[in-house]
Amino acid sequence: MSAQSMRRSDWLLLCLLALLWGVSFFFIAVVLPSVPAFTLVTVRLALAALALAGVMRLRGIRLPRGARAWGGLAMLGLLNNALPFSLVALAQGTIDSGLASVLNATVPLFTVVLARIATSAERLTPARLGGVAAGMAGVAVMVGSGALSGGPGQAGAQMLSLAAAFFYATGTVFARRIVPGGLSPVAMAFGQLSMATLLLLPLSLLxxxxxxxxxxxxxxLAALVVLALMSTAGAYLIYFRLLISAGPVNLQLVTFMIPVTALLLGVLVLGEVLVARQIAGMALIALGLVLIDGRLLRRR
Known part of the structure; x- marks a missing residue:
């Protein structure tokens, strides 16, 4: 079976998700000097879960039921939130937000491999592999040769970011296998975030x-609230909708787009100037997205 294709609405939602998650690295950098990593992530998750609880109440959506559903949501909260959020926050205590977002762009590489192992619905085609390679090359060109240099502390923080990318990929690939079907995106997002909050609360207190x-x-405080409501609660509503409609490999294309989003925000908001390698990197990422999507190739 071939991989799921992307509709125009999926691409629009993917771009919005890239924007929401792209700015999250900036907000984390703003909060970290005042709030330790575990507490930052716990408050972020708790506020997002409360916001989604309000959405569920307004829309009359029931809580998930049964031990199997909550067990799956707890596992998803661990893989998608508790572990990677904490690792990214700890890493950003040493490396800057731009490098953290670039290292996060390795998620599709892990996702393609894990999805091939876990499900026959995400077949590895030459075009898809070429697309992942082009996207990774684009990220490498954008970040430049000097970004990965540094001492042991820098190397350790970079490894934390890569470990976070692996957990993101694992959570996305296995989300539809470990959580029972029939749950709405709102219920899945609330269940995942609330369980992740409970998992992290003891670490924050300790x-x-x-x-x-x-x-x-x-x-x-303002950055933390925006991080929770927009880049977490709102982002995961989009995430679960895309997971159902586009599939895990297509969904993780968003991590290729996050460094581009951060760069364009810098140009448009901060008045930063694009350099040649950044333009070349974005062109390679665009090529990778086209190859992984596959529709232009099928038309030809």
Whole structure:
């Protein structure tokens, strides 16, 4: 069986998801000086879960039922949120947000391999492999040769980012296998985020002792709220809808788009200037997306 194809609406949602997750690295960098990593992630998840609980109440959506459903959502919360969110936050204590987002773009490489092992619906074709290779090359060109240099601390933080990418890929590939069908995207997102909150709360209490911390400044609180409501609650509503309609490999194309999103935001909002390697990197990423999507090749 061939991989799922992408509709125009899927691509639009994918671009919106790339925007929401692209700015999340910036918001994390704003909050981290005032809030330790485990507490940051726990509050982020808890606020997002509360927001989705409100959405469920307004729309009359029932909570998931049964031990199997909640067990699957707990596993998904561990793989998709608790582990990777914490690893990214810990890594960003050492490396900057741009490099963290670039390393996050390795998710499709892990996803393609894991999806091929886990399901026959995501067949590895030469075009798809070529698309992943082109996307990875584009990311490498964009980041440049000097970004991965540094001492042991830098190397360790980069490994944390790569481990986070692996867990993101694992959670996405196995989401439809470990969670029972029939749940709405809102219920899946709420269940995942609420279970991840419960998993991380003990670590926050044990390692950060948040009751002893001073109140963060207003700009950090504002960034944390936006991170929770837009880049977490809103993003995961889109995520689960795309997981159903586009499949796990297509969904993880978003991580190729996140460095591009961050770069374009810098140009449009901060007045930064594009250089030749960044334009070349975006061209390679665009080529990779076209190859993985496959529709232009089928038409030819």
């Amino acid at each position: 390692f950060d002792a948040p009751w002893t911390l001073p109140m963060p400044p207003p700009h950090a």
